[in-house]
Each structure stands twice: as structure tokens, then as C-alpha cells.
Amino acid sequence: MAYFTQQLINAITLGAIYGLIAIGYTMVYGIIGMINFAHGEVFMIGAFISLIGFMICSMLGIGSAPVAILLVLLLAMAFSAVYGWSIERTAYRPLRGSFRLAPLISAIGVSIALQNYVQLAQGARPKPGGQIVSGGFTLFADDGFDVRVTWLQIIIVVVTIVLMAGFTWLISRTSLGRQQRACEQDMKMASLLGVNVDRTISLTFVLGAALAAVAGMLFLMYYGVVDFFIGFLAGIKAFTAAVLGGIGSLPGAMLGGLLIGLIEVFWAGYFSSEYKDVAAFAILVLVLIFRPTGLLGKPEIEKV
Amino acid sequence: MGSRLPQMLKDAGLTAFVGAALGIFIVGFRTVDVGRGLTFDYHLVDLAVAVVVIFLGRLGLSMAANGLRWPAIALGAVMIAAGASPMQLPSGFLHWFVALGGVLLVIRAIWPWANEAVTEASRTPSGQAISRAGAKWFGWMLLAAAVLLPFSPFADQKTMDLGVLILTYVMLGWGLNIVVGLAGLLDLGYVAFYAVGAYSYALLSTQHGLGFWSVLPLAGMMAALFGVLLGFPVLRLRGDYLAIVTLGFGEIIRLILLNWFDLTNGPAGIGSIPGPTLFGAVFAETAPAGKQTVSEMLGIPFDGNHRLIFLYYIILVLALITNLFTQRMRRLPVGRAWEALREDETACRALGINPTNTKLTAFAIGAMFAGFAGSFFAAKQRFISPESFVFIESAIILAIVVLGGMGSQIGVVLAAVLLIGLPEWFRDLGNYRMLAFGLAMVLIMVFRPRGLVAHREPSIRLHPAGSGGSG
Numbered sequence: 001m002a003y004f005t006q007q008l009i010n011a012i013t014l015g016a017i018y019g020l021i022a023i024g025y026t027m028v029y030g031i032i033g034m035i036n037f038a039h040g041e042v043f044m045i046g047a048f049i050s051l052i053g054f055m056i057c058s059m060l061g062i063g064s065a066p067v068a069i070l071l072v073l074l075l076a077m078a079f080s081a082v083y084g085w086s087i088e089r090t091a092y093r094p095l096r097g098s099f100r101l102a103p104l105i106s107a108i109g110v111s112i113a114l115q116n117y118v119q120l121a122q123g124a125r126p127k128p129g130g131q132i133v134s135g136g137f138t139l140f141a142d143d144g145f146d147v148r149v150t151w152l153q154i155i156i157v158v159v160t161i162v163l164m165a166g167f168t169w170l171i172s173r174t175s176l177g178r179q180q181r182a183c184e185q186d187m188k189m190a191s192l193l194g195v196n197v198d199r200t201i202s203l204t205f206v207l208g209a210a211l212a213a214v215a216g217m218l219f220l221m222y223y224g225v226v227d228f229f230i231g232f233l234a235g236i237k238a239f240t241a242a243v244l245g246g247i248g249s250l251p252g253a254m255l256g257g258l259l260i261g262l263i264e265v266f267w268a269g270y271f272s273s274e275y276k277d278v279a280a281f282a283i284l285v286l287v288l289i290f291r292p293t294g295l296l297g298k299p300e301i302e303k304v
Numbered sequence: 305m306g307s308r309l310p311q312m313l314k315d316a317g318l319t320a321f322v323g324a325a326l327g328i329f330i331v332g333f334r335t336v337d338v339g340r341g342l343t344f345d346y347h348l349v350d351l352a353v354a355v356v357v358i359f360l361g362r363l364g365l366s367m368a369a370n371g372l373r374w375p376a377i378a379l380g381a382v383m384i385a386a387g388a389s390p391m392q393l394p395s396g397f398l399h400w401f402v403a404l405g406g407v408l409l410v411i412r413a414i415w416p417w418a419n420e421a422v423t424e425a426s427r428t429p430s431g432q433a434i435s436r437a438g439a440k441w442f443g444w445m446l447l448a449a450a451v452l453l454p455f456s457p458f459a460d461q462k463t464m465d466l467g468v469l470i471l472t473y474v475m476l477g478w479g480l481n482i483v484v485g486l487a488g489l490l491d492l493g494y495v496a497f498y499a500v501g502a503y504s505y506a507l508l509s510t511q512h513g514l515g516f517w518s519v520l521p522l523a524g525m526m527a528a529l530f531g532v533l534l535g536f537p538v539l540r541l542r543g544d545y546l547a548i549v550t551l552g553f554g555e556i557i558r559l560i561l562l563n564w565f566d567l568t569n570g571p572a573g574i575g576s577i578p579g580p581t582l583f584g585a586v587f588a589e590t591a592p593a594g595k596q597t598v599s600e601m602l603g604i605p606f607d608g609n610h611r612l613i614f615l616y617y618i619i620l621v622l623a624l625i626t627n628l629f630t631q632r633m634r635r636l637p638v639g640r641a642w643e644a645l646r647e648d649e650t651a652c653r654a655l656g657i658n659p660t661n662t663k664l665t666a667f668a669i670g671a672m673f674a675g676f677a678g679s680f681f682a683a684k685q686r687f688i689s690p691e692s693f694v695f696i697e698s699a700i701i702l703a704i705v706v707l708g709g710m711g712s713q714i715g716v717v718l719a720a721v722l723l724i725g726l727p728e729w730f731r732d733l734g735n736y737r738m739l740a741f742g743l744a745m746v747l748i749m750v751f752r753p754r755g756l757v758a759h760r761e762p763s764i765r766l767h768p769a770g771s772g773g774s775g
Contacts, residue, residue, distance in 0.1 A: 045330065048329070079326075082322060082325045082326055101706075109703075112741060116735050281555055
């Protein structure tokens with residue numbers, strides 16, 4: 001029981017990170033129907049900016065952890081958002097209206113280029129991030145097994161919940177969210193009614209990139225190490241999460257993220273850690289075969 | 305013209321600002337390991353130079369777009385000169401960055417002229433004759449060049465190695481072309497079938513002593529079987545879902561190869577795989593017991609290059625078989641069904657074509673050729689490990705197909721020479737190679753989304769070409 005609870009806590013933490021990345025996939029897919037393959041790379045860049053931000057904070061003598069985290073959070077969100085915007089502007093927008101696979105192939109190119117760019121600029125070795133928040137408390141002990149919750153895990157879950165709440169508010173209550181949903185339903189009609197479609201799509205990428213950057217910062221704090229290749233696997237898993245939850249659905253992305261976190265952690269905890277990635281991929285294949293619309297997705301109507 | 309200048313300056317300034325925002329952390333602060341921690345190595349000067357280049361480049365591009373060609377060309381020339389000059393820049397890369405920016409600018413500025421001149425020339429009668437003859441004979445000329453290459457004076461070991469490598473990718477490209485170009489199924493895990501072929505040969509030859517020629521068909525069948533097993537459940541999915549599932553499948557295969565120690569020896573890979581034999585004779589200086597070397601059999605002195613030339617011809621023949629097979633398949637009902645399915649699945653369904661079965665044949669045949677290529681790869685390298693079958697390989701093969709112009713056979717050859725040959729030549733560039741590769745993929749998609757050879761020979765004509773039929 002104690003072991004199970006501990007795994008559950010770890011899984012929720014990991015799931016929160018995947019969920020944040022998955023939102024970027026799901027929003028972009030919802031609005032322009034493409035898989036933003038480079039999204040995992042934006043997450044990786046967010047993690048790197050956070051690493052550099054924390055180092056700058058410690059150089060400037062900002063000792064208080066909450067202040068440093070908040071500063072770095074804003075920094076990473078802002079600067080990763082520039083990446084999201086630039087990628088859309090240069091690699092995807094000229095291809096709108098081109099044949100179906102063109103944006104996906106362009107996205108793969110962006111992904112390869114960004115990985116190598118970071119590798120060239122920052123080196124290939126994994127970068128240790130140091131410990132920003134340490135400590136925790138013991139929830140309960142059972143059969144000599146302590147169930148521990150670290151402060152960091154609490155921070156991760158709280159940050160995720162706050163952002164999710166803010167984001168849901170943004171999409172469901174503000175004019176920006178209304179425009180976003182209008183473009184999702186019918187881009188041409190939305191533009192006839194005076195919605196600036198280009199701007200809305202850009203903002204979708206900016207928001208998705210900002211959330212991915214938060215995930216990158218949380219990832220850095222949780223694992224304490226980043227390298228230029230983390231975006232690939234995390235991106236695929238987050239995409240799996242988005243598909244599992246039903247692509248295009250925001251609560252679905254979060255649910256899918258949690259489920260992928262659960263599957264991965266429990267698989268590693270009870271079966272074998274070597275095959276935990278296989279489990280995630282196998283889930284993706286199974287979901288797509290048996291329920292292509294995902295758990296919370298709407299069925300797609302094919303028009304002739 | 306003058307009134308547009310402030311607008312252009314503003315635009316260039318904004319671009320430079322975005323460039324600075326992109327680069328400030330990732331480029332400006334390089335993290336370096338010191339003991340157990342990290343410190344910064346500042347590259348802010350590099351960044352400043354890069355931002356200036358971006359500003360000038362953007363300014364030049366908008367000049368060229370607004371008809372101010374000569375100023376744009378002058379600006380490009382100045383940038384090239386600055387890049388080539390022995391001026392003190394913080395890193396060698398920046399010299400390249402400045403010079404390449406200038407080259408791109410000049411190309412952009414003279415592009416409309418060049419385009420016009422080519423169109424003009426192709427309208428004249430002799431131009432038309434040349435282009436018609438070129439289109440007809442170009443493939444044959446390439447083939448003749450490929451056959452004669454080992455006998456040419458510059459066929460040293462490096463060239464032959466490169467030739468084998470390019471032909472391997474040509475074959476993979478042609479194989480994937482069946483799946484992506486003809487049937488229109490985006491497969492991001494093609495390298496998995498390549499891996500299946502390679503491991504089939506490696507395991508059967510090292511553990512059961514089977515030779516290359518007997519394993520080759522087995523490896524192809526094995527890969528095709530995997531193609532069917534994977535394809536059967538997933539081929540009902542829509543395009544981009546299929547892409548991700550195949551990507552997931554490719555990763556699953558790689559992870560299994562990496563972790564199934566008993567069978568595959570894990571990350572250490574499988575070594576001392578025997579090479580292909582010529583009628584039972586081996587390519588080596590001294591033959592193992594009970595075997596004969598090729599030089600003994602043919603009565604010629606031993607030369608290390610013979611093995612390479614032999615490998616070259618094997619892959620050339622394999623690739624040509626792939627090509628011929630595809631050409632013939634396109635004339636069969638199933639080949640026609642592939643292309644019809646690519647264009648409109650709903651219409652095909654209405655006409656009574658079973659989409660799943662049709663896609664499955666394309667998938668399995670594409671996988672089979674990857675299996676052939678894989679077992680050739682294992683025989684050539686004599687050592688394989690999961691390292692060789694990562695996602696980036698799938699992406700490269702896909703890039704070859706797309707860059708060549710999906711469905712175009714000759715385009716695949718051009719793209720393979722361009723994407724594999726050129727970077728191999730510039731091996732010293734190291735990681736910049738892959739950076740340029742990724743950027744090239746984006747640029748080609750943006751400027752030529754239909755690929756290098758956008759024209760595709762129709763598989764059927766109502767009237768033979770040139771007989772006066774309309775259309």
C-alpha cells in the first residue's frame with residue numbers, strides 16, 4: 001500500500017508535466033489540424049532557458065527560492081513564447097493551404113534544426129541544474145516504508161493546477177479564447193466575422209510554447225538535469241497524452257497526461273524500467289486503434 | 305522607393321529584435337561544466353554580430369522583394385566580403401554565417417532574372433528539344449554513370465564508399481516512395497523495417513551460418529511480415545495519426561533491440577557479420593578453411609577495393625530492382641489503386657477498392673525493400689547496433705522522398721545525392737551538418753513544397769504522348 005501510494009504521488013507529478021506539454025499539441029491540432037512536431041523542442045528550450053535563468057538568479061544573489069522560481073518562470077515563458085511564435089511564422093504559416101503533409105515535414109525539419117542548434121550552442125553533455133527546492137515531509141509510514149512527498153512535488157502540482165485554471169479561464173471567458181474557439185470551429189467563417197485568424201493562430205503557438213516552457217522548468221527542477229535531446233521523448237509522450245485524452249480537448253490533454261504519467265511510473269515500478277517507454281508507445285498504438293477519438297474527444301465527421 | 309525605406313528599416317529592426325530574443329539565453333550564455341557545477345561562457349559579442357547580420361539580411365531581402373535589386377546585391381557582396389575577410393570575429397562560425405547570409409541575399413536578388421532567363425530559353429524550339437531529350441535520357445545517363453563509376457579513374461576508396469552509401473539511401477528512398485509517394489501513407493518508422501532486415505541477416509548468419517544470398521529473401525519476407533503485422537491494425541487511421549503510430553512503432557523496435565540482451569546483445573550490437581560472397585568465394589586476403597577467395601577463383605591479385613566494388617554493384621542491382629518493380633507495379637491494378645487511394649480515399653471506397661488491403665500491400669512491399677536494404681547494410685558494415693536505427697534515419701529517408709518530389713523516381717536519386725553526398729563531402733562541418741539539414745528541410749518545404757522534380761509522369765494516358773490528343 002505504501003509503495004503504491006508513493007508511486008501514485010510520483011506519477012501525478014510526472015503526469016502534470018506531460019499534461020502541460022500536451023496542451024500545446026492539442027491546441028495547435030485543434031486550430032490548424034497539424035501535429036506540431038517541434039513542440040517537444042520548445043519544451044527542451046524552455047528547460048535550458050530555466051537552467052540559465054536559475055544560474056543568473058544565483059549570480060545576482062537572489063537567494064529566496066520562491067522569488068527565483070517566479071522570475072525564472074516568467075522569463076522562460078516569455079522567451080520560449082518567442083520561439084513558438086517564430087516557428088509558426090517562418091515554418092508553418094507559408095505552408096498553410098499547401099498539401100497535407102507539408103507542415104508535418106517542415107515541423108520535423110524545425111525539430112532537427114533546433115536540437116542541433118542547442119547542441120551547438122550549449123554542448124552535448126547533460127547539464128546538471130542543481131537543487132533549487134529540497135526537502136519534504138513523510139506522509140505516513142507503513143511496513144517500514146516511508147511515503148514521502150517533497151516540497152518540489154507540491155510546487156509542481158500547484159503550479160500546474162494554477163496554470164490550468166488560468167488557462168481554462170482564458171479559453172472559456174476572454175475574447176481571445178472566444179476567437180480561438182471560433183477559429184477552431186471554422187476558420188473561414190471566423191475571418192469573415194472579423195476575427196484576425198493569423199493573429200489567433202500565432203497566439204495559440206505562443207500560449208502553447210509558454211506552457212511547454214513551464215513544463216521545461218518543472219522538468220529541470222524535478223530531474224535536476226537537462227540535455228538537448230529531452231524534447232524528443234517528452235514530446236512523443238505528451239503527444240500520446242493528447243491523443244489519449246482526445247486531441248483538441250483541453251481537459252482531455254490534462255487527463256491524458258496524468259494517465260501517461262501513471263502508466264509510465266507504475267510500469268517502471270512494478271514491471272521493468274527498461275520497457276517503460278515501450279509501454280507508453282504501445283498505449284499510443286492501442287488507443288489509436290481502438291478509440292481514435294481518445295477518451296474525451298469528439299468523433300470526427302468525414303465530409304465528401 | 306524612398307518612402308518605403310522607413311518601413312523596411314522598421315521591419316528589419318523587428319526581425320533583429322526577435323533574433324536577439326531567440327538567441328540571448330541559448331547563444332549568449334553558454335553553460336560550461338566546472339567541477340560538479342556549471343558556469344557561464346559569455347558569447348554576447350557573437351550574438352551582437354549575428355543580430356547585425358540578421359538586420360542587414362532582412363533589410364536586403366525586403367529590398368530585393370521591392371525591386372531594389374542592385375542595392376540588395378551590393379549589400380550581399382559586402383556581407384560575403386566581410387565573411388571572407390580576415391577580420392577578427394569571435395568565432396569561425398560567424399565568418400560562415402555572414403558569408404552565407406550574403407550568398408543567400410545575392411541569390412534571392414538575382415532569382416527573378418535567372419528564373420526569367422530559364423523560362424525564356426525553354427520556350428525557344430532548341431530549348432524545348434533539349435529539355436525533352438534531357439527528360440527522356442537523363443535517367444539512362446545517370447544509370448550509365450553509376451555502372452561505369454568503379455572503372456573511372458577517380459574511383460578511390462572514399463568515392464566508392466560514398467557511392468555505396470548514396471545507393472543505399474536511393475534504394476531506401478525508392479522503397480519508401482512506394483508507401484509515401486504512391487500510396488500517400490506517411491511512414492515515420494521506416495527505419496524499423498530496415499532494422500528488421502539488418503538484424504535478420506546478422507542473427508541468421510552469425511548464429512546459424514547462413515550466407516548472404518540465402519538470407520536476403522528471408523530478410524525481405526521478415527520485414528514484409530512486420531509490415532503486415534503493424535499495418536493491419538493501424539492502416540485505417542488518418543494520415544498524421546498513422547505517421548505518429550509508425551514513429552511509435554519504430555521506437556518500440558529500437559527499444560526492444562536495445563533491451564533484449566539475449567537475442568540482440570543490446571547496445572553492444574552484433575559484430576563479425578560475414579560479408580556477401582561471389583559464388584561461394586569470400587572477399588578476403590586469406591580464405592577461411594574450406595572456402596576460396598575471389599582472387600583465387602578469378603586468378604587476379606588481391607585488392608582490398610574489390611570487396612567495395614562488389615558491394616557497390618550489389619546495391620546498385622538491388623536499387624534498380626526496386627525501381628523496376630515500382631515502375632511495373634504502377635501499371636498493375638494494385639499500383640493504380642495505390643495512386644487512386646492517395647488522391648481520394650472516399651471515391652476509391654465507392655468504386656469498390658478495399659482501402660485496408662490496398663494500403664497493406666503498399667506497406668508490406670515498402671517494408672520488404674527496406675528489409676533487403678537492411679540485410680545489405682549489415683553485410684556491408686559487418687557490425688550493427690541499435691544506434692544505426694534511430695528516428696533521424698527515418699526522417700532522412702523521408703526527407704529524400706519529399707525533397708525529390710513525392711512519387712518521382714529520378715527525384716529520389718537527385719535528393720539522395722544532395723542530402724547524403726554533399727554532407728558526407730563536408731564531414732568536417734560536424735554538427736552544423738545536421739543543423740543545415742533541418743533548415744534545408746524547412747526551406748524546401750516553404751519554397752518548393754512539391755519537391756525538386758515536381759513533375760510526375762502519369763501512369764496512364766488516354767492518348768499516347770505526342771499523338772495529338774488533347775490534354
